[in-house]
Amino acid sequence: MKPWSFLIFCSLALLHLTGCNSSPPQFSNRAEFDDLEPYAQEYVSEVLDSYFGTPTESVAWERLPVEYHFTETTVSSSPSPRKVTLDVAAGGHGSIGPGTEIHFASTNESNWITEWDAATGLATLERKPTQAIAEGEAVIVGPGAILKNGRHLYAQHCQHCHGVSGDGNGPTARYLNPLPRDYRNGRFKFTTTSYDFSPSRDDLGRVIREGIPGTYMPSFKLLKQEEMQAIVEYVRWLSMRGEIEKQLIETALADYTHEAVKLRVDGGASREEIEAEFYKRLADGEIQESLEVVVDLMVERWKGSDLAENMVQVATKRPPATPESIAHGRQLYLDVNNKCASCHGDAGFGDGPQNYAYTPGKPGPGLYDDWDNPIKPRNLHTGIYRGGRRPYDLFCRIRASVKGTPMPKFDTMKEEDVWDLVNYVYSIPYEEEVAGSGRLEEMVDSAESEIESAAESESNEVASR
């Protein structure tokens, strides 16, 4: 064999090994998926595929509270066959422009905008519609475009840490501590919504814009408003997908895990019977029904998260951080009923006894979050506030907790008490003397000697006059 042909052979072999056509990205399943019997797995995959599709062929499931399209509006007039004026007074979208798809509901026809005037809403279409466009006709501008943009931006900026399916397990995730968020159980730590709700769109947007200091989540401030919105919608969509998967496995299909099936087989049932029973329940719509319940609850919760009434409510302004307010906050902090110090430590260094306590069901001592990762209570001396440093942010952390962590919610505490706690927490990084650093006798001694020396110098001063 001649040397050059050998070289070509080698490079072809290398190309074959490394591959020049990468396969499209795929959503991965959660670990619990493997515990299901094959037929149950098949059903989960079917549900997820039909309602969400794949990362590159996404499905916009209209039932979910996700903004998929730039806007849904009506035609207000059609000056010529290839021109339409859209009613965008209700709020157009910054991303509409040449190339945007426009879908006419009545004819089920898609067209594309070639010229766009945002001020008047006048769009010139690429081709003449088959039927004349009537006034008041419903159109979708940019069908699925936000989801698509969101996916592209997510792939560019977020995916390498948060993963294709939002499982917080992208290729760079392994280098990070704390780990990137796994969206798939619908829990997000830093929100301004009350305890039972998901984050609002503003909450997610704020985290993307401002980042999370103290973690690897950087700020994406230079992204445009529309770009951030698209990412927020995509993250919501991923989170809902993950949640449906989780709920399906944990509730609707709980009877069809390897373990549950084994128990029943031990009890006398045969595997074939159980499988047949599964298909019968599927045919009767029973499983579908429990899926419906799961979806309904989830949709309601996400919808509710954007309502003002479900935000953490504050009626009174934050009182000034007077020594009294801080002292009262400190008192509340040490109060056994509030248990702040049991995790955050007497002096706020995040070194409370709970850090060493065993909790049943956890792999080791200490505290764990909902994702079963070990976590530490915040050291309050650093002056770093992950969820934001506004008084309102701290108020929300206390009122609605850091969701998904052992931090409890204090939703029945009096508002002025929460504010005193907030004032105390704010004062910790600036303490001149760390709480508990001195012994009582010493303090009394030094105070007395100080008074004595002060009295002496005063009397000296008087004498010298």
Add this chain to the structure above:
Amino acid sequence: MKWFWCLFFAFWPILAIAVCLVAPAYGWWFPGPAASPLGQRIDDLFYMILIITTLTFIGTQIGLAYVLFTGARRTDPDVQQKAWFSHGSHELEVIWSVAPAFILLFIALYQLDVWADYRVKDMFPHEEMEGLLAEGLHQKRDEHDNMHLAEVTARQFEWRIRYPGFDEDGNLLPLEREPQPTDLYDVNDLHLPASAPVMIMLKSQDVQHSFFLPELRVKQDAVPGLVIPIWFEATKKGEYALTCAELCGWGHYKMKARFVAESDEEFLEYLRELHRKQFFDGVVEAESEEEEDE
């Protein structure tokens, strides 16, 4: 064949010069004209050195081409001319040692001013900075207070910024080295007054980064453990790029921020807005409703 090689080697320096000449027209050049007076002086230095090196380059290439072509001609069968051996010529050695030495010495001395103005603390434009702080921004200060207007902390992979806050009467406070309860915080968005020299403190929270304002020709490494003062002056109001110029990790490319140079009033207004946002306590009053959904 020998003429081919002569032309081949003569071709490359000509191409190099031609590419350099057309480069600015194609935008393969500096990121715009220098946006700061010091940047202009750095550019001037650059162009001076570029002219010197270009002349040297052309001179040596012409010499090389001359040797190449005459040498090649001497190998023609009908030519009887002998080669001239210059090796070991004392005069030539002295000329090409001393002449570059003088040029290098000249550059070394000539650039001292610019370097000192940019890096030596005593040479910083203290009076102008003092003037901006006291008169332009009405800062309550005495001669011991810092002149820095912001602390920029680089971290993987963003720029965290700390500004001084306001006192009870709404006067701008001086920036302290240690964080204060009144301080204002922002990220990836550095706002400073234009048309006057301003100073910042540069820090790094983790690894080495580099604070780079390409349009202003400002580049300074951020070194963990050091607080490095940098001053610069944007000649015009506007938005400039702020990037990291030191490969700091896998997310290096994410460290893109914005530097906004604005008028003194706009800068103060920006800080006041930051103050309003940062001390937002969830109570939405009628006149400040937009705070929630910004």
